[in-house]
Amino acid sequence: MGNTKITFIGAGNMAASLIGGLCKQGVHAHNINASDPGEAQLEKLKSTYAIHIFTDNQLAVKGADIIVLAVKPQIMRQVCEQLAVAVTDQQLVISIAAGITSDSLIRWLGVHTIIRCMPNTPALIQQGVSGLYATKAVSTQQRKQAEQLLSAVGLAVWLENEQLIDAVTAVSGSGPAYFFLLIEAMTEAGIKLGLPADIAAQLAQYTAQGASNMACQSTLDAAQLRQQVTSPNGTTDAAIRAFQQGGFNQLVETALRSAASRSQELAQQLSE
Numbered sequence: 001m002g003n004t005k006i007t008f009i010g011a012g013n014m015a016a017s018l019i020g021g022l023c024k025q026g027v028h029a030h031n032i033n034a035s036d037p038g039e040a041q042l043e044k045l046k047s048t049y050a051i052h053i054f055t056d057n058q059l060a061v062k063g064a065d066i067i068v069l070a071v072k073p074q075i076m077r078q079v080c081e082q083l084a085v086a087v088t089d090q091q092l093v094i095s096i097a098a099g100i101t102s103d104s105l106i107r108w109l110g111v112h113t114i115i116r117c118m119p120n121t122p123a124l125i126q127q128g129v130s131g132l133y134a135t136k137a138v139s140t141q142q143r144k145q146a147e148q149l150l151s152a153v154g155l156a157v158w159l160e161n162e163q164l165i166d167a168v169t170a171v172s173g174s175g176p177a178y179f180f181l182l183i184e185a186m187t188e189a190g191i192k193l194g195l196p197a198d199i200a201a202q203l204a205q206y207t208a209q210g211a212s213n214m215a216c217q218s219t220l221d222a223a224q225l226r227q228q229v230t231s232p233n234g235t236t237d238a239a240i241r242a243f244q245q246g247g248f249n250q251l252v253e254t255a256l257r258s259a260a261s262r263s264q265e266l267a268q269q270l271s272e
C-alpha cells in the first residue's frame with residue numbers, strides 16, 4: 001500500500017477486522033486513521049495497532065487517499081451529508097455498507113469516486129473475501145488502490161454489475177455467521193453424543209478449517225470432496241441423508257435469498 005493514507009469512518013466490528021488485517025499485513029499504522037464517537041473502541045484500536053484516532057469525521061478524512069465508510073446503513077446518509085464539505089473527487093470513497101447504493105452515496109456526498117465493497121470479518125486474519133464494484137468516475141489507479149487494500153486482507157473480486165453486491169452480501173458478507181452457526185450446532189450435537197465441550201468445539205472448528213482449506217486448494221469440487229468422505233451406506237451417508245431429508249439445500253437457498261432481499265430492502269428504505 002506504500003504511503004496510501006486510509007481513513008475509516010466508523011470503528012466497529014468490520015472496520016476493526018480490516019484495520020487489524022492491514023496492520024498484520026505490514027501497512028504502517030501512521031497511514032491509518034479511524035473516526036468513531038465511541039472512545040472506548042478507538043482507544044482499543046489505538047493501543048492494539050497504534051493507529052491515529054478521531055472523534056471528528058471531518059478532521060479524520062483530511063489528507064486521506066482512501067475513505068472507508070464503515071458505519072451502519074441506517075446512519076450512512078447522516079454521516080455522508082456531514083462529510084460532504086470535507087471530501088473531494090480526488091479522494092476514493094469505499095463504502096462497505098450493506099444495501100446502500102452508489103447513487104445514494106454520490107447524492108449524499110457530492111463526489112463520484114465511489115467503490116462499493118462487501119468484505120467479511122475473516123479479513124482480521126487475512127482470510128477475508130470481498131466483492132468490489134467501482135463507479136465510472138473511479139480511475140484505474142484508484143481501482144488498483146482499492147484492490148491492494150482488500151487483497152491485503154484476503155481475496156478481492158471485481159463485479160461489473162452493482163446489483164450483484166446483494167448476492168455477495170448473502171454468500172460471503174454474512175457467510176462467516178453461517179459457518180459459525182454450523183460450528184455451534186456441531187459442537188452442541190457432539191456434546192449430546194457424550195464428548196467434553198472443549199473437545200467437541202475443537203473437533204468442529206478444526207474440521208471446518210480442514211474442509212475449507214481442502215475446498216480452496218483441491219482441484220476437485222466440493223461435491224467430489226464430499227463423495228470422498230462418503231462410503232456407500234456408511235456413517236457419512238447416514239448423516240447426509242438426514243441433512244437432505246431435512247431440506248438442507250433448500251434451507252440454505254432460502255436463507256441466502258432472505259439476506260439478499262434484506263439488502264435490497266435496505267437500499268429501498270434508505271435511498272431517499
Ligand SMILES: NC(=O)C1=CN([C@@H]2O[C@H](COP(=O)(O)OP(=O)(O)OC[C@H]3O[C@@H](n4cnc5c(N)ncnc54)[C@H](OP(=O)(O)O)[C@@H]3O)[C@@H](O)[C@H]2O)C=CC1
Pocket residue numbers: 009010011012013014015035036037038041057070071072073075079096097098118119120121173174
Ligand atoms: N460486521 C460484518 O460482518 C460486516 C459488516 N458490513 C457493513 O459494515 C458496516 C459496519 O458494520 P459493523 O462494523 O458490523 O457495525 P458496528 O456497529 O460494529 O460499527 C459501526 C461503528 O460506527 C460507529 N458510528 C456510529 N455513528 C457514527 C458516526 N456518526 N461517525 C462515525 N462512526 C459512527 C458506531 O459507534 P456506536 O456503536 O457508538 O454507535 C460503531 O462503532 C455496516 O454498514 C455493515 O453493513 C459489511 C460486511 C460485513
Ligand SMILES: O=C(O)[C@@H]1CCC=N1
Pocket residue numbers: 098169173174
Ligand atoms: O448483517 C449485516 O447486515 C452485515 C452485512 C454483512 C454482514 N454483516
